[in-house]
Amino acid sequence: MLLSIVTPFYNEEEAIDAFFSRLTGLLDRTLPAYDFEFVCVDDGSRDRTLEILKARAAADARVRVVELARNFGKEAALTAGLTVARGDAVIPIDADLQDPPEIIPEMVRLWADEGYDVVEARRADRSSDTWLKRFSAESFYKLNNAIAETPIPENTGDFRLMSRRVVDVINALPERQRFMKGIFAWVGFRRARVEFVREQRVAGSTKWNKWRLWNLALEGITSFSTWPLRVWTYVGAAIAGLAFLYGLILIVSTLIGGRSVPGYASLMSAILFMGGVQLIGIGILGEYLGRTYLETKQRPVFVIREIYGRGEGGQQEAAHGGAPGGAGQT
Known part of the structure; x- marks a missing residue:
């Protein structure tokens, strides 16, 4: 043998x-x-x-x-x-x-x-x-x-x-x-x-x-799991729930205490946070889309x-x- x-x-x-x-x-x-x-x-x-x-x-x-x-x-x-x-x-x-x-x-x-x-x-x-x-x-x-x-x-x-x-x-x-x-x-x-x-x-x-090991780890995770894609459904639902809750708090506080002046810092923090979350989600979508693109070439x-x-x-x-x-x- x-x-x-x-x-x-x-x-x-x-x-x-x-x-x-x-x-x-x-x-x-x-x-x-x-x-x-x-x-x-x-x-x-x-x-x-x-x-x-x-x-x-x-x-x-x-x-x-x-x-x-x-x-x-x-x-x-x-x-x-x-x-x-x-x-x-x-x-x-x-x-x-x-x-x-x-x-x-x-x-x-x-x-x-x-x-x-x-x-x-x-x-x-x-x-x-x-x-x-x-x-x-x-x-x-x-x-x-x-x-x-x-x-x-x-x-x-x-x-x-x-x-x-x-x-x-x-x-x-x-x-x-x-x-x-x-x-x-x-x-x-x-x-x-x-x-x-x-x-x-x-x-x-x-x-x-370290960079090659990091890329190998990403290759492994994206090759055998769609969890990184699925998780953004739950992240979006959680953020939407928090936004709805915060909106209720604003309505109640306005009805009770009157209209408050919106803060620039809190507004910018919210915008930057949501922008970062969206970019991360787009990056993960791009990772899977890139893998699909390479596979379709059949090289x-x-x-x-x-x-x-x-x-x-x-x-x-x-x-x-x-x-x-x-x-x-x-």
Whole structure:
């Protein structure tokens, strides 16, 4: 049986040697009955990442390198890797090795021996992350799971094992704006969980700044919930109720105490408050409208420039375009 290890790479030249050294030694030692392929997706790296990966593919027939035409982002790179992977089970894992590959044998056992289609890796300890990152991640999971129809398991990333039929379902989904953690949860299937302690990066630095993490959180919330749209009905009803109550108070006070001179400060506060509320509502509508606009274009999630490595029959494979389900590949 074939296991596919799928890894997106973006400016990870310092981590490549440690990544392959740790994984190949571990997998050859602990899972000798399985064949492996390493699907390495270069997401438009600007350093020597692609060059080093191509050298790996030339030296090891198990390594296949997918070169994207530009930087499409991690979600698109992961989608490309799942599309190209041929394994009976597929294991996405990051190149920084913060998710320890030592739990892969247990994941494979739960899949092969106990019949689970998905084996999630849950971070039992995130002390290696900063306080701000831990707090923001916890807040996102709580908010998302409170409003989304399909909750995302807390402290689970992309690192997991998925059976072939799960991967086929994910590849068949037509949506272009992809939040992979939500998609992994949405497809369902029988699931197990393995816990681990998150480690420090083996080399290099993270490519996720606060702004990108914020945009990813917005992507997740708007991809799997319409609650941000629905809530403005209740906000409007509440403000209308307060306005009606305030109008009654003004009428009663005028009948009892006579006419009062309206205050400039209170008037401006009301105008600015209502203007801000309306702009927030319009912004949320724009977020959903923008997502609809991007989906209607039907552009592929990624474009593959080339695939390096030996495919079936020992021939080098190549691809010049890509979309969910492998459209555009040759």
